[in-house]
Amino acid sequence: MKTIEEKFNEAVRRGQKVYKSKSPEIQGYLKAVKEKVAIENKDIKPYITNPAYYVCDTCGAKGIDHPGTSYCFICNTDNFTRIND
Ligand SMILES: [Zn+2]
DSSP, X not given: OOOHHHHHHHHHHTTOOGGGXXXXXXXXXXXXXXXXXXXXXXXXXOEEOOXXXXXXXXXOOBSEEOTXXXXXXXXXXXXXXXXXX
């Protein structure tokens, strides 16, 4: 039996649109992740990429990177999709 964390990480790894998940457990986990990351990043300025071009498939945020890791500033995953090519 997989934990919610494992299911979440698997969805991210597969590049799924986690924020559109119909699972209340996944949604709850995503909410908790975003709250944790918000605390971790509270003193950091995000790196703004063009919001028209990149969307985070984990949380749905557009064009906001962590300046150090380039991961999503909102949920700290690497699950960006380029859009509007
Ligand atoms: Zn995100």
